[in-house]
Amino acid sequence: MKVWLEAFRLRTLPLSLSCIGMGGFLAAAQDKFNGLIFFLCCTTTIFLQVLSNLANDYGDAVNGADHADRKGPQRTVQSGAISSGQMKNAILVFVLLCLVSGIELLYSAFGFELKSFLFFLGLGLLSIVAAIAYTIGKRPYGYIGLGDLSVLIFFGLVGVMGSLYLFTKEFYPLQLLPALSCGFFSIAVLNINNIRDIESDRQAGKYSIPVRIGRKKSVQYHWILLTSGILCAFIFVIINYQSPFQFLFLLSTPLLIINGKSVAKLPSDKLDPFLKQMALSTLLFVLLFGIGSLLA
Helix, strand or coil: CHHHHHHHCHHHHHHHHHHHHHHHHHHHCCCCCCHHHHHHHHHHHHHHHHHHHHHHHHHHHHHCCCCCCCCCCCCHHHHCCCCHHHHHHHHHHHHHHHHHHHHHHHHHHHCCCHHHHHHHHHHHHHHHHHHHHCCCCCCCHHHHCCHHHHHHHHHHHHHHHHHHHHHHCCCCHHHHHHHHHHHHHHHHHHHHHHHHCHHHHHHHCCCCHHHHHCHHHHHHHHHHHHHHHHHHHHHHHHHCCCCHHHHHHHHHHHHHHHHHHHHHHCCHHHCHHHHHHHHHHHHHHHHHHHHHHHHC
C-alpha cells in the first residue's frame, strides 16, 4: 500500500482541488453552491489527478525520462516497485473510477437535460485522454512541450469554469480571470518540475519548455506565471469591487515571491520541495480569494 500511495503522489492533490475550490467559492458568492455537486467534483478531480500521476509514472519509465540521473524522487515503475503490467491495470481502474464518479456528478448537476450532460461528458472523456496521453503513446504531448498549455486548459479554464457551470448553469466571461489565475499557478508547479528535470528530460528526448528555452529564461517565465496569476485576480477584484476583504488573496503573495526566488537561486536537485510549496501556495491563494469574496 505504501508503494501505491507513493505512485498516487498525494502531494499533487491540493493543486487539483484548488480549481474546484475556486469554482465552488465563485458559485457560493452567487448563492448557488451545492454540497453534493462540490463533493462529486472533488472525487472526480482526485481520480483524474491520480490517473494522470499513474500514467505519468508508467509513460516516463517506458519512454526513458525516468532514469538513474533524474533529480526528482524515484518513480515506482522505474524502480521496479510496481511492474508495468500492474501499473496498466491501475490506470484502467482509475479510468473506470473517473467515469463512474463523473457520470454521477453530471446526473446530479443536469439530471436528464441531455445536451449539457453530453457536452460535459465529452469534456470528461477529453480530460481522461489528456491525463493519459501526456506521457503515454507514440507521440505524448508532454514530450513536445505542450504540457503547459494542457495545464492551463484543464487546471484553469475547464477546472474552474466547468465546475462553476455545474453549480450555476450559466457562463460568466469575467470569471475567466480567476480561472486563469489557477491555470497560471498550476503551470508554475509544472515549470518547477520541468526546470528540475532539464538534463534528464533532454537526454530522454522530452522537450519541455525549460528544455527548449534553457534554465535562465525558464526562471523568467516562472516569474511571468506568478505575476500573471496575481494580476488576473487583482483585475477581477477591481472590476467587481465591493469590499477590501476581496484583496485578502494578496496575503499569499509573499509565498509566491519566496517560490520565485528559490527557483531562481537553488540548484536543480534542491527544487523538489518547492513543487509542494507552490501547490500549497495555490490552495492558500484560492482559500483567501474565496473567503474574501464571501465576506464582501
